[in-house]
Structures are given as C-alpha cells and as structure tokens.
Amino acid sequence: QSVLTQPPSVSGAPGQRVTISCTGSSSNIGAGYDVHWYQQFPGTAPKLLIYGNSNRPSGVPDRFSGSKSGTSASLAITGLQAEDEADYYCQSYDSSLTGPYVFGAGTKVTVL
Amino acid sequence: DVQLVESGGGLVQPGGSLRLSCAASGFTFSSYSMNWVRQAPGKGLEWVSYISSNSRTIYYAGSVKGRFTISRDNTRNSLYLQMNRLRAEDTAVYYCAREGGQYVDILTGYEDLGYWGQGTLVTVSS
Numbered sequence: 001q002s003v004l005t006q007p008p009s010v011s012g013a014p015g016q017r018v019t020i021s022c023t024g025s026s027s028n029i030g031a032g033y034d035v036h037w038y039q040q041f042p043g044t045a046p047k048l049l050i051y052g053n054s055n056r057p058s059g060v061p062d063r064f065s066g067s068k069s070g071t072s073a074s075l076a077i078t079g080l081q082a083e084d085e086a087d088y089y090c091q092s093y094d095s096s097l098t099g100p101y102v103f104g105a106g107t108k109v110t111v112l
Numbered sequence: 113d114v115q116l117v118e119s120g121g122g123l124v125q126p127g128g129s130l131r132l133s134c135a136a137s138g139f140t141f142s143s144y145s146m147n148w149v150r151q152a153p154g155k156g157l158e159w160v161s162y163i164s165s166n167s168r169t170i171y172y173a174g175s176v177k178g179r180f181t182i183s184r185d186n187t188r189n190s191l192y193l194q195m196n197r198l199r200a201e202d203t204a205v206y207y208c209a210r211e212g213g214q215y216v217d218i219l220t221g222y223e224d225l226g227y228w229g230q231g232t233l234v235t236v237s238s
Contacts (some may be wrong), residue, residue, distance in 0.1 A: 002156070027124075033219055033220055033221075034220075036224040036225070038156075038157070038225070045228040046225075046228055047211060048224055048225065048226045048227075051212060051224040052215075052227070055215065057212075089156065089157050091224070091225070093219075093222060098171055098172065098173070099159055099162055099172070099173055100162055100171060100220065100222040101162070101225070103149075103156060103158065104156070105156045
C-alpha cells in the first residue's frame with residue numbers, strides 16, 4: 001500500500017477532460033515536496049510526463065497538465081485522445097521512508 | 113541520445129542470486145545518480161535502490177535491504193544490482209532509471225526520473 005493514493009481507474013470519451021488525483025499526507029506532498037508524473041503503455045518503460053508538479057518535458061503535448069495543492073496533486077488530460085489510454089503514476093518524496101522515491105499505485109486511463 | 117540498456121534477467125530458483133547490469137550511453141554517466149525501479153507482473157512501480165554519482169550515498173527499499181546491493185563503475189558507464197536470497201515476490205521487470213538532469217526539488221535535492229531503460233525480467237520460481 002503506497003503512501004500516495006491514486007484512483008485505480010478513470011475514463012472519458014474522446015475530447016473530454018479527465019483528472020487523476022494523487023493524495024498524500026504531511027510527510028510527502030503536504031510537506032511541500034515536488035510531484036512528478038509518469039505515463040506507461042503496456043509492455044513499455046515508463047516515461048516522464050510532468051516534472052516539478054507542473055512542468056512538461058519537451059515533446060509532451062500541452063493537453064497534459066499538473067498541479068499541486070495542500071496534500072494532493074492532480075494530473076489533467078484535456079481533449080482526451082485514444083492514444084492517451086495508458087497507466088499513469090505519480091511520484092514524490094516521503095520523509096518517513098528510507099529512499100528518495102515513492103510511487104503511487106497507478107491509474108489506468110481508459111478512452112471510451 | 114541517452115540510452116540505458118539493462119541485461120542479466122532470467123529465471124532463478126528461490127534463494128538464488130542474479131546480477132543485473134545497466135549499460136549507459138549518450139551522457140556523462142559519472143555525473144548522475146542512478147536508480148533501480150521494479151514492476152511486478154500486473155502491478156505498479158516500486159523504487160528499489162539509489163546510488164549517487166560518486167557511490168557515496170546508497171539507499172534501498174525496505175523490501176530488499178540486506179539482500180540486494182547496488183553498485184556502479186563509472187569507468188565502464190555501468191550500473192549493477194546484485195540480488196541475493198531471491199524470493200518469489202522479487203519477480204518483476206527491473207528498470208534502471210536516471211535522474212532527469214534539468215530540475216531539482218529544492219527541499220530534497222532529488223530530481224525526477226527522466227530516463228528509463230527498457231527493463232529486464234527477473235522470474236523467481238522453482
């Protein structure tokens with residue numbers, strides 16, 4: 001059980017807006033630590049999607065956006081496209097754990 | 113271009129050992145911290161181990177501490193994971209991952225994982 005909680009799945013029709021939440025606590029997101037998001041297609045390696053809460057690496061479409069407030073972070077996909085169907089993971093730092101990285105359990109995005 | 117290529121995975125019996133390698137190219141390997149992240153079949157991502165650029169700082173997840181050893185050879189641009197006393201629950205795809213290199217969390221000093229290898233599958237079964 002991860003210290004970062006994500007919904008197992010979200011879905012939306014093409015063109016719609018979907019959001020994925022990443023809920024933490026005072027020892028991680030609530031402490032001000034940054035949140036990063038990764039996208040993973042079946043059978044492939046994860047890819048960095050959002051870094052530093054809201055920044056997109058070069059090549060990531062601007063329909064992906066990230067935000068953070070309090071003990072939670074969110075990833076929004078606007079204008080949902082069929083090729084956005086994938087698993088999405090949030091990642092942060094937790095002061096109660098031994099290492100520098102902790103991941104959420106992941107959210108499967110399904111395009112209806 | 114940054115390239116990370118893992119190797120060394122395979123089938124091993126419970127209690128056995130395996131050594132994973134990650135060959136890096138396209139960047140100055142000795143300048144970056146590296147990590148191992150694993151993913152059990154049908155499950156999410158689990159961070160396993162971290163090693164700083166000069167090998168002075170090393171961390172392990174509690175689930176592998178005392179059984180796994182991370183190391184690197186900056187002269188060979190390679191990262192390693194020695195896995196001993198393997199258990200069925202260690203079955204996973206193991207990825208090596210490099211910090212992104214363009215953003216640092218000012219509170220922790222850590223970065224995102226900007227680059228990943230393609231992974232190598234480790235299966236622990238009798």
